[in-house]
Amino acid sequence: MNAPLRVLLVDDDAMVRAGLSMMIDGARGITVVGRAVDGDEALSAVQDSNPHVVLMDLRMPRVDGITATRRLRRLPNPPEVIVLTTFDADEDILHALRAGASGFLLKDTPPEQIVAAILSVAAGDPILSPQITRRLMDRAAAQTDAHVTASAALAGLSTREHEVVLAVAQGRTNAEIAAELFMSVATVKAHLTHVFGKLGLNNRTQIAVLAREAGLV
Template sequence: MAAMTSPVRVLVVDDDALVRAGLTMMLDGASGIAVVGEAADGDQAQAAVDAHAPDVVLMDLRMPRVDGITATRRLRARPRPPEVIVLTTFDTDDNILHALRAGASGFLLKDTPPARIADAVRLVAAGEPILSPRITRRLMDRAAVQAGAYSRAKATLATLSKREHDVVVAIAQGQNNAEIGASLDMTLATVKSHVSHILTKLALDNRTQIALLAHDAGLA
Protein backbone atom coordinates (compact mmCIF):
# COMPACT_ATOMS: atom_id res chain seq x y z
CA MET A 1 0.00 0.00 0.00
CA ALA A 2 2.96 2.33 0.48
CA ALA A 3 3.38 2.40 -3.30
CA MET A 4 -0.10 3.91 -3.83
CA THR A 5 0.07 7.61 -4.78
CA SER A 6 -3.64 8.45 -4.48
CA PRO A 7 -6.03 7.79 -1.58
CA VAL A 8 -8.60 5.02 -1.64
CA ARG A 9 -11.92 6.60 -2.58
CA VAL A 10 -14.72 5.43 -0.29
CA LEU A 11 -18.51 5.70 -0.50
CA VAL A 12 -20.45 5.19 2.74
CA VAL A 13 -23.95 3.66 2.35
CA ASP A 14 -26.11 3.50 5.49
CA ASP A 15 -29.65 4.63 6.33
CA ASP A 16 -28.53 6.01 9.71
CA ALA A 17 -27.21 9.56 9.28
CA LEU A 18 -25.23 9.36 12.52
CA VAL A 19 -23.50 6.15 11.40
CA ARG A 20 -22.63 7.75 8.06
CA ALA A 21 -21.24 10.83 9.80
CA GLY A 22 -19.21 8.73 12.23
CA LEU A 23 -17.72 6.55 9.50
CA THR A 24 -16.96 9.57 7.33
CA MET A 25 -15.19 11.37 10.17
CA MET A 26 -13.23 8.27 11.13
CA LEU A 27 -12.17 7.28 7.62
CA ASP A 28 -11.38 10.81 6.43
CA GLY A 29 -8.88 10.99 9.25
CA ALA A 30 -7.18 7.72 8.23
CA SER A 31 -4.03 7.71 6.14
CA GLY A 32 -4.51 6.96 2.47
CA ILE A 33 -8.33 7.10 2.52
CA ALA A 34 -10.78 9.74 1.31
CA VAL A 35 -14.55 9.54 1.74
CA VAL A 36 -15.94 10.90 -1.53
CA GLY A 37 -19.68 10.48 -0.91
CA GLU A 38 -22.57 9.09 1.12
CA ALA A 39 -25.88 7.39 0.34
CA ALA A 40 -28.87 6.62 2.56
CA ASP A 41 -29.95 3.37 0.89
CA GLY A 42 -29.07 0.90 -1.82
CA ASP A 43 -31.04 2.79 -4.43
CA GLN A 44 -29.08 6.01 -3.86
CA ALA A 45 -25.85 4.01 -3.96
CA GLN A 46 -26.13 3.52 -7.73
CA ALA A 47 -26.25 7.26 -8.44
CA ALA A 48 -23.56 7.96 -5.85
CA VAL A 49 -21.19 5.50 -7.54
CA ASP A 50 -21.86 7.19 -10.88
CA ALA A 51 -21.16 10.59 -9.37
CA HIS A 52 -18.10 9.79 -7.25
CA ALA A 53 -16.43 6.68 -8.78
CA PRO A 54 -15.39 5.16 -5.44
CA ASP A 55 -12.85 2.37 -5.17
CA VAL A 56 -14.60 0.85 -2.14
CA VAL A 57 -18.21 1.00 -0.93
CA LEU A 58 -18.99 0.47 2.76
CA MET A 59 -22.46 -1.08 2.59
CA ASP A 60 -25.05 -1.50 5.32
CA LEU A 61 -27.39 -4.50 4.99
CA ARG A 62 -30.82 -3.47 6.21
CA MET A 63 -31.98 -0.29 4.49
CA PRO A 64 -35.27 0.97 3.04
CA ARG A 65 -36.21 0.61 -0.63
CA VAL A 66 -33.12 -1.35 -1.74
CA ASP A 67 -31.26 -3.49 0.79
CA GLY A 68 -27.52 -3.97 0.93
CA ILE A 69 -27.45 -7.43 -0.64
CA THR A 70 -29.40 -6.27 -3.70
CA ALA A 71 -27.32 -3.10 -3.98
CA THR A 72 -24.09 -5.09 -3.74
CA ARG A 73 -25.22 -7.44 -6.50
CA ARG A 74 -26.12 -4.52 -8.75
CA LEU A 75 -22.88 -2.66 -8.12
CA ARG A 76 -20.75 -5.73 -8.72
CA ALA A 77 -22.52 -6.32 -12.05
CA ARG A 78 -21.32 -2.97 -13.40
CA PRO A 79 -18.58 -2.84 -16.07
CA ARG A 80 -16.11 -1.23 -13.65
CA PRO A 81 -17.43 -2.28 -10.24
CA PRO A 82 -16.22 -0.88 -6.95
CA GLU A 83 -15.21 -3.29 -4.23
CA VAL A 84 -17.85 -3.69 -1.52
CA ILE A 85 -17.37 -4.21 2.20
CA VAL A 86 -20.55 -5.06 4.08
CA LEU A 87 -20.56 -3.33 7.47
CA THR A 88 -23.48 -4.43 9.62
CA THR A 89 -24.75 -5.48 13.03
CA PHE A 90 -26.55 -8.50 11.53
CA ASP A 91 -24.14 -11.44 11.35
CA THR A 92 -26.47 -14.37 10.67
CA ASP A 93 -25.09 -17.14 8.46
CA ASP A 94 -27.60 -16.31 5.72
CA ASN A 95 -26.58 -12.65 5.67
CA ILE A 96 -22.91 -13.53 5.47
CA LEU A 97 -23.32 -16.05 2.66
CA HIS A 98 -25.77 -13.91 0.68
CA ALA A 99 -23.40 -10.94 0.86
CA LEU A 100 -20.41 -12.97 -0.29
CA ARG A 101 -22.41 -14.57 -3.11
CA ALA A 102 -23.57 -11.12 -4.19
CA GLY A 103 -19.93 -10.18 -4.69
CA ALA A 104 -18.89 -8.48 -1.46
CA SER A 105 -15.13 -8.54 -0.87
CA GLY A 106 -15.47 -8.08 2.87
CA PHE A 107 -17.87 -8.56 5.76
CA LEU A 108 -17.31 -6.64 8.97
CA LEU A 109 -19.39 -5.99 12.05
CA LYS A 110 -20.10 -2.44 13.16
CA ASP A 111 -18.35 -3.04 16.47
CA THR A 112 -15.07 -3.58 14.59
CA PRO A 113 -12.41 -1.13 15.88
CA PRO A 114 -12.03 1.93 13.61
CA ALA A 115 -8.39 1.17 12.80
CA ARG A 116 -9.37 -2.28 11.54
CA ILE A 117 -12.13 -0.86 9.35
CA ALA A 118 -9.57 1.49 7.80
CA ASP A 119 -7.15 -1.40 7.31
CA ALA A 120 -9.93 -3.43 5.68
CA VAL A 121 -10.64 -0.60 3.23
CA ARG A 122 -6.99 -0.46 2.19
CA LEU A 123 -6.70 -4.24 1.88
CA VAL A 124 -9.87 -4.65 -0.18
CA ALA A 125 -8.81 -1.79 -2.46
CA ALA A 126 -5.56 -3.69 -3.02
CA GLY A 127 -7.45 -6.85 -3.98
CA GLU A 128 -7.36 -8.67 -0.64
CA PRO A 129 -10.73 -9.98 0.66
CA ILE A 130 -11.35 -9.42 4.35
CA LEU A 131 -13.61 -11.00 6.97
CA SER A 132 -13.76 -10.16 10.64
CA PRO A 133 -12.25 -12.93 12.82
CA ARG A 134 -15.68 -13.73 14.29
CA ILE A 135 -17.17 -14.18 10.80
CA THR A 136 -14.27 -16.37 9.69
CA ARG A 137 -14.81 -18.64 12.69
CA ARG A 138 -18.56 -18.80 11.99
CA LEU A 139 -17.96 -19.90 8.41
CA MET A 140 -15.38 -22.48 9.49
CA ASP A 141 -17.78 -23.89 12.08
CA ARG A 142 -20.59 -24.01 9.51
CA ALA A 143 -18.37 -25.83 7.03
CA ALA A 144 -17.36 -28.35 9.70
CA VAL A 145 -20.98 -28.98 10.65
CA GLN A 146 -21.98 -29.45 7.02
CA ALA A 147 -19.08 -31.83 6.41
CA GLY A 148 -20.06 -33.86 9.46
CA ALA A 149 -23.70 -33.99 8.40
CA TYR A 150 -22.68 -35.14 4.93
CA SER A 151 -20.52 -37.96 6.28
CA ARG A 152 -23.20 -39.12 8.71
CA ALA A 153 -25.92 -39.04 6.05
CA LYS A 154 -23.82 -41.00 3.55
CA ALA A 155 -23.05 -43.63 6.16
CA THR A 156 -26.71 -43.91 7.15
CA LEU A 157 -27.94 -44.28 3.57
CA ALA A 158 -25.29 -46.92 2.89
CA THR A 159 -27.38 -49.33 4.99
CA LEU A 160 -30.15 -49.29 2.36
CA SER A 161 -30.55 -51.59 -0.59
CA LYS A 162 -30.12 -50.22 -4.13
CA ARG A 163 -33.88 -50.11 -4.64
CA GLU A 164 -34.48 -48.38 -1.31
CA HIS A 165 -31.79 -45.87 -2.21
CA ASP A 166 -33.61 -45.11 -5.47
CA VAL A 167 -36.82 -44.50 -3.52
CA VAL A 168 -35.00 -42.11 -1.17
CA VAL A 169 -33.72 -40.09 -4.14
CA ALA A 170 -37.22 -39.96 -5.61
CA ILE A 171 -38.67 -38.77 -2.30
CA ALA A 172 -36.00 -36.07 -2.09
CA GLN A 173 -37.04 -34.93 -5.57
CA GLY A 174 -40.56 -34.37 -4.28
CA GLN A 175 -42.24 -37.34 -5.98
CA ASN A 176 -45.34 -38.87 -4.41
CA ASN A 177 -45.86 -42.63 -4.20
CA ALA A 178 -47.66 -42.86 -7.54
CA GLU A 179 -44.91 -40.89 -9.28
CA ILE A 180 -42.22 -43.04 -7.66
CA GLY A 181 -43.99 -46.16 -8.85
CA ALA A 182 -44.18 -44.85 -12.40
CA SER A 183 -40.54 -43.70 -12.52
CA LEU A 184 -39.11 -46.85 -10.91
CA ASP A 185 -41.56 -49.33 -12.48
CA MET A 186 -43.04 -50.43 -9.14
CA THR A 187 -46.57 -51.07 -7.96
CA LEU A 188 -48.01 -48.63 -5.47
CA ALA A 189 -48.00 -51.34 -2.80
CA THR A 190 -44.29 -51.99 -3.41
CA VAL A 191 -43.46 -48.30 -3.10
CA LYS A 192 -45.36 -48.06 0.18
CA SER A 193 -43.54 -51.14 1.45
CA HIS A 194 -40.14 -49.65 0.56
CA VAL A 195 -41.00 -46.36 2.26
CA SER A 196 -42.09 -48.20 5.39
CA HIS A 197 -38.88 -50.26 5.44
CA ILE A 198 -36.76 -47.13 4.92
CA LEU A 199 -38.40 -45.36 7.84
CA THR A 200 -37.84 -48.39 10.06
CA LYS A 201 -34.23 -48.99 8.98
CA LEU A 202 -33.23 -45.35 9.42
CA ALA A 203 -35.31 -44.74 12.57
CA LEU A 204 -37.12 -41.83 10.95
CA ASP A 205 -40.66 -40.63 11.48
CA ASN A 206 -41.77 -39.30 8.10
CA ARG A 207 -40.94 -38.61 4.45
CA THR A 208 -39.71 -35.10 5.21
CA GLN A 209 -36.93 -36.53 7.36
CA ILE A 210 -36.02 -38.88 4.51
CA ALA A 211 -35.77 -35.91 2.15
CA LEU A 212 -33.62 -33.93 4.61
CA LEU A 213 -31.27 -36.87 5.03
CA ALA A 214 -30.94 -37.18 1.25
CA HIS A 215 -30.18 -33.46 1.05
CA ASP A 216 -27.42 -33.77 3.67
CA ALA A 217 -25.94 -36.63 1.62
CA GLY A 218 -25.88 -34.46 -1.50
CA LEU A 219 -28.60 -36.44 -3.31
CA ALA A 220 -30.97 -33.50 -3.79
Protein backbone atom coordinates in the same frame (compact mmCIF):
# COMPACT_ATOMS: atom_id res chain seq x y z
CA MET B 1 -1.59 3.62 -3.74
CA ASN B 2 0.00 7.10 -3.92
CA ALA B 3 -3.22 9.05 -4.59
CA PRO B 4 -5.77 9.27 -1.76
CA LEU B 5 -7.89 6.15 -1.38
CA ARG B 6 -11.43 7.28 -2.10
CA VAL B 7 -14.25 5.90 0.06
CA LEU B 8 -18.03 6.29 -0.21
CA LEU B 9 -20.28 5.75 2.83
CA VAL B 10 -23.76 4.25 2.32
CA ASP B 11 -25.95 4.13 5.42
CA ASP B 12 -29.46 5.35 6.24
CA ASP B 13 -28.40 6.53 9.72
CA ALA B 14 -26.95 10.06 9.64
CA MET B 15 -25.11 9.51 12.92
CA VAL B 16 -23.44 6.37 11.57
CA ARG B 17 -22.36 8.22 8.43
CA ALA B 18 -20.95 11.06 10.52
CA GLY B 19 -19.19 8.70 12.90
CA LEU B 20 -17.62 6.66 10.12
CA SER B 21 -16.48 9.81 8.37
CA MET B 22 -14.80 11.07 11.54
CA MET B 23 -13.11 7.69 12.08
CA ILE B 24 -11.68 7.09 8.64
CA ASP B 25 -11.40 10.40 6.78
CA GLY B 26 -7.70 11.24 6.63
CA ALA B 27 -6.59 7.93 8.17
CA ARG B 28 -3.68 6.36 6.29
CA GLY B 29 -4.39 8.18 3.05
CA ILE B 30 -8.15 7.59 3.04
CA THR B 31 -10.52 10.32 1.86
CA VAL B 32 -14.30 10.13 2.27
CA VAL B 33 -15.58 11.42 -1.07
CA GLY B 34 -19.31 10.95 -0.65
CA ARG B 35 -22.27 9.73 1.36
CA ALA B 36 -25.54 8.07 0.38
CA VAL B 37 -28.59 7.35 2.52
CA ASP B 38 -29.60 4.09 0.83
CA GLY B 39 -28.81 1.69 -1.96
CA ASP B 40 -30.81 3.72 -4.45
CA GLU B 41 -28.57 6.77 -3.94
CA ALA B 42 -25.44 4.62 -3.90
CA LEU B 43 -25.39 4.10 -7.67
CA SER B 44 -25.49 7.81 -8.55
CA ALA B 45 -23.09 8.62 -5.70
CA VAL B 46 -20.56 6.13 -7.07
CA GLN B 47 -20.88 7.61 -10.54
CA ASP B 48 -20.40 11.13 -9.14
CA SER B 49 -17.52 10.45 -6.75
CA ASN B 50 -15.73 7.48 -8.35
CA PRO B 51 -14.70 5.79 -5.07
CA HIS B 52 -12.25 2.92 -4.77
CA VAL B 53 -14.18 1.37 -1.86
CA VAL B 54 -17.79 1.59 -0.70
CA LEU B 55 -18.78 0.94 2.92
CA MET B 56 -22.30 -0.45 2.53
CA ASP B 57 -25.00 -0.86 5.16
CA LEU B 58 -27.19 -3.96 4.80
CA ARG B 59 -30.71 -2.97 5.85
CA MET B 60 -31.85 0.29 4.26
CA PRO B 61 -35.13 1.67 2.85
CA ARG B 62 -35.95 1.51 -0.87
CA VAL B 63 -32.89 -0.48 -1.97
CA ASP B 64 -31.02 -2.73 0.48
CA GLY B 65 -27.27 -3.18 0.62
CA ILE B 66 -27.18 -6.57 -1.10
CA THR B 67 -29.17 -5.33 -4.09
CA ALA B 68 -27.04 -2.18 -4.25
CA THR B 69 -23.85 -4.23 -4.10
CA ARG B 70 -25.02 -6.41 -6.96
CA ARG B 71 -25.78 -3.30 -9.05
CA LEU B 72 -22.47 -1.62 -8.27
CA ARG B 73 -20.47 -4.70 -9.18
CA ARG B 74 -22.04 -4.64 -12.65
CA LEU B 75 -20.61 -1.20 -13.39
CA PRO B 76 -17.52 -0.76 -15.58
CA ASN B 77 -14.53 -0.55 -13.22
CA PRO B 78 -16.71 -1.14 -10.14
CA PRO B 79 -15.59 -0.14 -6.65
CA GLU B 80 -14.86 -2.74 -4.03
CA VAL B 81 -17.67 -3.12 -1.48
CA ILE B 82 -17.38 -3.80 2.23
CA VAL B 83 -20.68 -4.56 3.94
CA LEU B 84 -20.68 -2.89 7.35
CA THR B 85 -23.72 -3.88 9.38
CA THR B 86 -25.15 -4.79 12.76
CA PHE B 87 -26.74 -7.92 11.23
CA ASP B 88 -24.67 -11.09 11.06
CA ALA B 89 -27.13 -13.82 10.08
CA ASP B 90 -25.40 -16.51 8.03
CA GLU B 91 -27.73 -15.96 5.07
CA ASP B 92 -27.00 -12.21 5.07
CA ILE B 93 -23.28 -12.93 4.93
CA LEU B 94 -23.59 -15.44 2.11
CA HIS B 95 -25.97 -13.25 0.10
CA ALA B 96 -23.60 -10.29 0.41
CA LEU B 97 -20.59 -12.31 -0.70
CA ARG B 98 -22.52 -13.80 -3.62
CA ALA B 99 -23.58 -10.29 -4.64
CA GLY B 100 -19.90 -9.38 -4.97
CA ALA B 101 -18.94 -7.85 -1.64
CA SER B 102 -15.21 -8.04 -0.93
CA GLY B 103 -15.66 -7.79 2.81
CA PHE B 104 -18.18 -8.17 5.63
CA LEU B 105 -17.67 -6.39 8.93
CA LEU B 106 -19.85 -5.69 11.93
CA LYS B 107 -20.39 -2.11 13.04
CA ASP B 108 -18.76 -2.77 16.39
CA THR B 109 -15.47 -3.51 14.59
CA PRO B 110 -12.73 -1.22 16.03
CA PRO B 111 -11.95 1.81 13.81
CA GLU B 112 -8.38 0.70 13.11
CA GLN B 113 -9.68 -2.64 11.81
CA ILE B 114 -12.18 -0.89 9.54
CA VAL B 115 -9.35 1.23 8.14
CA ALA B 116 -7.20 -1.87 7.67
CA ALA B 117 -10.09 -3.62 5.89
CA ILE B 118 -10.52 -0.69 3.50
CA LEU B 119 -6.83 -0.78 2.63
CA SER B 120 -6.95 -4.55 2.24
CA VAL B 121 -9.88 -4.71 -0.19
CA ALA B 122 -8.50 -1.75 -2.16
CA ALA B 123 -5.35 -3.83 -2.65
CA GLY B 124 -7.45 -6.75 -3.90
CA ASP B 125 -7.52 -8.81 -0.71
CA PRO B 126 -11.02 -9.78 0.58
CA ILE B 127 -11.61 -9.37 4.30
CA LEU B 128 -14.03 -10.83 6.83
CA SER B 129 -14.16 -10.08 10.52
CA PRO B 130 -12.70 -12.95 12.59
CA GLN B 131 -16.05 -13.94 14.12
CA ILE B 132 -17.66 -14.09 10.66
CA THR B 133 -14.82 -16.24 9.33
CA ARG B 134 -15.23 -18.65 12.23
CA ARG B 135 -18.99 -18.90 11.71
CA LEU B 136 -18.61 -19.64 8.00
CA MET B 137 -16.00 -22.27 8.79
CA ASP B 138 -18.32 -23.82 11.39
CA ARG B 139 -21.20 -23.78 8.91
CA ALA B 140 -19.09 -25.46 6.24
CA ALA B 141 -17.92 -28.07 8.74
CA ALA B 142 -21.50 -28.73 9.85
CA GLN B 143 -22.60 -29.19 6.25
CA THR B 144 -19.71 -31.57 5.65
CA ASP B 145 -20.54 -33.54 8.79
CA ALA B 146 -24.21 -33.75 7.76
CA HIS B 147 -23.23 -35.02 4.32
CA VAL B 148 -20.94 -37.70 5.77
CA THR B 149 -23.53 -38.79 8.34
CA ALA B 150 -26.35 -38.96 5.79
CA SER B 151 -24.23 -40.84 3.25
CA ALA B 152 -23.17 -43.36 5.89
CA ALA B 153 -26.78 -43.91 6.95
CA LEU B 154 -27.97 -44.50 3.39
CA ALA B 155 -25.09 -46.89 2.71
CA GLY B 156 -26.91 -49.52 4.78
CA LEU B 157 -29.88 -49.62 2.41
CA SER B 158 -30.42 -52.10 -0.39
CA THR B 159 -30.38 -50.99 -4.03
CA ARG B 160 -34.18 -51.08 -4.17
CA GLU B 161 -34.47 -49.11 -0.94
CA HIS B 162 -32.08 -46.50 -2.36
CA GLU B 163 -34.30 -46.17 -5.39
CA VAL B 164 -37.37 -45.70 -3.21
CA VAL B 165 -35.57 -43.10 -1.07
CA LEU B 166 -34.55 -41.15 -4.17
CA ALA B 167 -38.10 -41.23 -5.53
CA VAL B 168 -39.49 -40.02 -2.19
CA ALA B 169 -36.95 -37.18 -2.14
CA GLN B 170 -38.12 -36.22 -5.65
CA GLY B 171 -41.67 -35.89 -4.36
CA ARG B 172 -43.14 -39.05 -5.90
CA THR B 173 -46.26 -40.65 -4.41
CA ASN B 174 -46.37 -44.35 -3.60
CA ALA B 175 -48.38 -45.00 -6.77
CA GLU B 176 -45.89 -43.05 -8.89
CA ILE B 177 -42.96 -44.91 -7.31
CA ALA B 178 -44.67 -48.23 -7.95
CA ALA B 179 -45.21 -47.39 -11.63
CA GLU B 180 -41.70 -46.03 -12.07
CA LEU B 181 -39.94 -48.96 -10.40
CA PHE B 182 -42.31 -51.66 -11.74
CA MET B 183 -43.53 -52.88 -8.36
CA SER B 184 -46.81 -52.90 -6.48
CA VAL B 185 -47.86 -50.13 -4.10
CA ALA B 186 -47.78 -52.71 -1.31
CA THR B 187 -44.12 -53.44 -2.12
CA VAL B 188 -43.31 -49.73 -2.08
CA LYS B 189 -44.91 -49.45 1.36
CA ALA B 190 -42.92 -52.47 2.55
CA HIS B 191 -39.66 -50.89 1.35
CA LEU B 192 -40.57 -47.63 3.11
CA THR B 193 -41.24 -49.52 6.32
CA HIS B 194 -37.77 -51.09 6.09
CA VAL B 195 -36.22 -47.67 5.33
CA PHE B 196 -37.91 -46.07 8.32
CA GLY B 197 -36.66 -48.86 10.54
CA LYS B 198 -33.08 -48.86 9.26
CA LEU B 199 -32.70 -45.07 9.38
CA GLY B 200 -34.67 -44.45 12.55
CA LEU B 201 -37.02 -42.03 10.77
CA ASN B 202 -40.73 -41.43 11.11
CA ASN B 203 -41.95 -39.79 7.91
CA ARG B 204 -41.26 -39.07 4.23
CA THR B 205 -40.07 -35.53 4.90
CA GLN B 206 -37.22 -36.86 7.03
CA ILE B 207 -36.27 -39.21 4.19
CA ALA B 208 -36.21 -36.31 1.75
CA VAL B 209 -34.04 -34.20 4.06
CA LEU B 210 -31.58 -37.04 4.56
CA ALA B 211 -31.38 -37.64 0.80
CA ARG B 212 -30.63 -33.96 0.21
CA GLU B 213 -27.93 -33.93 2.88
CA ALA B 214 -26.35 -36.95 1.19
CA GLY B 215 -26.39 -35.13 -2.15
CA LEU B 216 -28.83 -37.49 -3.89
CA VAL B 217 -31.03 -34.60 -5.04
